[in-house]
Amino acid sequence: MKKIKFVLYSIVVIMASCKKDDTPVTPGSKATTGLYVLSEGTFGGNNTTLSYYSFANSTATTDFFYNANNSKLGDTGNDILIYGGKIYIVMNVSSYVEVADAYTAKNIAKIDFKTTGGAAREPRFAAAYKNKVLVSSYDGTVAVIDTASLTVDKFIPVGLNPEQIVVSGDKLYVANSGGLSPKFDSTVSVIDLASYTETKKLTVGINPGSITADDAGNIYVACTGDYGSILPKLVKVNTSTGAIVKSADTAIGKIKFYNGLLYVTGGYFGSPNIRTLSTTDFKQTSSNFVTDGTSVKLPYGLNVDAANGDVYVTDAIDYKSSGQVLCFDKTGKKKFSFSVTPGINPNTVAIIKL
Numbered sequence: 001m002k003k004i005k006f007v008l009y010s011i012v013v014i015m016a017s018c019k020k021d022d023t024p025v026t027p028g029s030k031a032t033t034g035l036y037v038l039s040e041g042t043f044g045g046n047n048t049t050l051s052y053y054s055f056a057n058s059t060a061t062t063d064f065f066y067n068a069n070n071s072k073l074g075d076t077g078n079d080i081l082i083y084g085g086k087i088y089i090v091m092n093v094s095s096y097v098e099v100a101d102a103y104t105a106k107n108i109a110k111i112d113f114k115t116t117g118g119a120a121r122e123p124r125f126a127a128a129y130k131n132k133v134l135v136s137s138y139d140g141t142v143a144v145i146d147t148a149s150l151t152v153d154k155f156i157p158v159g160l161n162p163e164q165i166v167v168s169g170d171k172l173y174v175a176n177s178g179g180l181s182p183k184f185d186s187t188v189s190v191i192d193l194a195s196y197t198e199t200k201k202l203t204v205g206i207n208p209g210s211i212t213a214d215d216a217g218n219i220y221v222a223c224t225g226d227y228g229s230i231l232p233k234l235v236k237v238n239t240s241t242g243a244i245v246k247s248a249d250t251a252i253g254k255i256k257f258y259n260g261l262l263y264v265t266g267g268y269f270g271s272p273n274i275r276t277l278s279t280t281d282f283k284q285t286s287s288n289f290v291t292d293g294t295s296v297k298l299p300y301g302l303n304v305d306a307a308n309g310d311v312y313v314t315d316a317i318d319y320k321s322s323g324q325v326l327c328f329d330k331t332g333k334k335k336f337s338f339s340v341t342p343g344i345n346p347n348t349v350a351i352i353k354l
Contacts, residue, residue, distance in 0.1 A: 031103045036350045038080045039343025048077035049343040060338040068105040080350045081126040084147050088126050095120035109150040125164045129193050136162040144196050158189035168213040168239050175208035204235045212257045222252035248282040258304040265299040291332035301347040314346035
C-alpha cells in the first residue's frame with residue numbers, strides 16, 4: 001500500500017458488522033453468471049472476504065470463499081483475476097496468491113510469495129497472457145505463474161514497489177510507484193512477453209499507480225505525485241514509440257478504458273465523482289458519470305463490462321464500515337447495488353460469465 005494508506009489504516013478503529021446480507025449460499029454451492037467482489041478488509045485485520053453476486057436471482061453471498069472452504073482468505077486482499085476456470089486472489093500482506101475454482105471458490109492451491117530468505121514479497125496486481133498469470137509485488141518484481149502447474153516460473157526484476165500492470169500487444173506494462181521507498185519511482189517497466197524480461201523503462205511521472213490500455217496501442221498512467229509539492233497527473237504513452245503523447249495535471253485513483261473513453265475515480269486528492277475523459281485531450285466528457293443522483297461516498301474500485309457497458313463502482317464509504325457495490329448502465333443510471341457486509345473496503349469486481 002502507499003504511504004498515505006498505511007497512515008490511514010493505522011488510525012482507523014476496526015469494527016466489523018455482524019449483519020448477514022441476503023440469503024447465504026451453503027457450502028458446495030456453485031457460482032453462475034454474476035460477480036465476484038474482493039473486499040481487502042483492514043490492514044493487519046486478517047479479514048479479507050470474497051463476495052458473490054448472482055445475476056439470476058439478484059442475491060449477494062458475502063463470504064463465499066469462507067463458505068466453500070471453512071477458512072479465511074487472510075490479510076489485505078488486493079486484486080482478483082478470473083482466468084482459465086480459476087480465480088487468482090492476490091493477498092498483499094499475507095504474501096501469497098490463493099488459487100480457487102472460479103465457480104465454487106474451492107481452494108486449488110496457495111502460491112507462496114516469499115523470498116528464499118523468508119521475506120514477504122507483498123504481491124499487488126495480476127494480469128493474464130497465454131496461459132500465464134503475471135503478478136506484481138512490492139519487492140520490485142513481477143512473477144510469472146504457469147497456470148497448469150500453478151508454480152512460479154520466474155520473478156522478473158522491475159522498478160520500485162510496482163503497482164498495477166496491463167498487457168498491450170505482446171508487452172506487459174508495469175507502473176513502478178516507489179510508494180514504500182525513500183524516493184518515489186517515476187517509471188513504467190516494459191516486459192517482453194516472449195522472453196519474459198524487462199526491455200526498458202519509460203519515464204512518466206512521480207508515483208505511477210493505476211494503468212490501463214486502449215485498443216489502439218496506447219497506455220494511460222495515473223501518477224499520484226508526492227502527496228505534497230508534486231501534483232498528480234495523467235500520462236498517455238504510445239507503446240510503439242515509447243513517447244509521451246499527452247500529459248495533464250489531474251488527480252486519478254483508478255482508471256479504466258472502455259469504448260473510446262477513460263473512466264476514472266478521483267483518488268486521494270481528486271473529484272469524489274466518477275468522471276469520463278477524452279483519450280485524445282483528456283478533457284472531461286462528463287464531470288459525473290452518474291446521472292440519476294445516486295450517491296457514491298468513496299469510490300474505491302472501478303470496472304466496466306465490455307459486453308454491455310455496465311460500470312461497476314465499489315464504495316468504501318469510510319474505510320471502516322462495510323462497503324457496497326453499485327452497478328450503473330452505460331447512461332449512468334443505477335441498475336442495482338448490494339452490501340458486502342461483513343466485508344470492508346471492497347476494491348475489485350470481476351465478472352463471471354458462462
